[in-house]
Amino acid sequence: MKIYFVYILKCSDGAYYTGFTSDLEKRYLEHKTGKHKESYTFSRTPISLEFYAEFTEPSIAINTEKQIKKWSKAKKEALINNEFEKLPNLSKKKFNSN
Template sequence: MHYVYLIECADGSLYTGYTTDVERRVEEHNAGTGAKYTRGRGPVELVHTEQFESKSRAMSREYEIKQFSRARKERLCE
C-alpha cells in the first residue's frame, strides 16, 4: 500500500509526504533523518493519512494536497 500523510511540526507548520510505511516515516522525521524541511522542527505528530493502491495515485494526491491553503489542510485533518 501507498500512503499520503500530514504531520504537524513542533513549530505548528504542516508537512505533507508520501511513504509506504507511515510509522517508520514519522519515526524518521522525529529522529531528524526525514525530509530536510522537518529537521529541526521536531517532534512531529501524525495528523492525517490516506491510503492508495497505486504509487502514482498517492503521489498525485500528495501534489494536490501540497497545493492546498493551510486552512484547507487543517479542514482535511479534522
C-alpha cells in the same frame, strides 16, 4: 498488494508537512528522530502525525500528495478535522471587491 500512504505532519512551529511513503511507521520515525538532516521537519521537531490516507496505486498517491502540498493551511486543517464540507469553499479564490 502494496499500500502507499499520503500523510500530514504538524511541526512544532505550527506548519504542516505533507509526504508520501510505502512504510508510514518507518517514515514517521525517521521524521521524529531527525534521521534526514535535509528534511523540512528536521529543525521543526517535535512533530505529530495528523492525517494519513491509504492508496493501492502509487501514481494516485503521488498526485494526491502534490495536490495537498498546494493547499492552504486552512484547507489542510479541514481535511485533518474531517470537515470535508468546508473543502469546496476553501478552494475558491478570494477576490478583492474594490
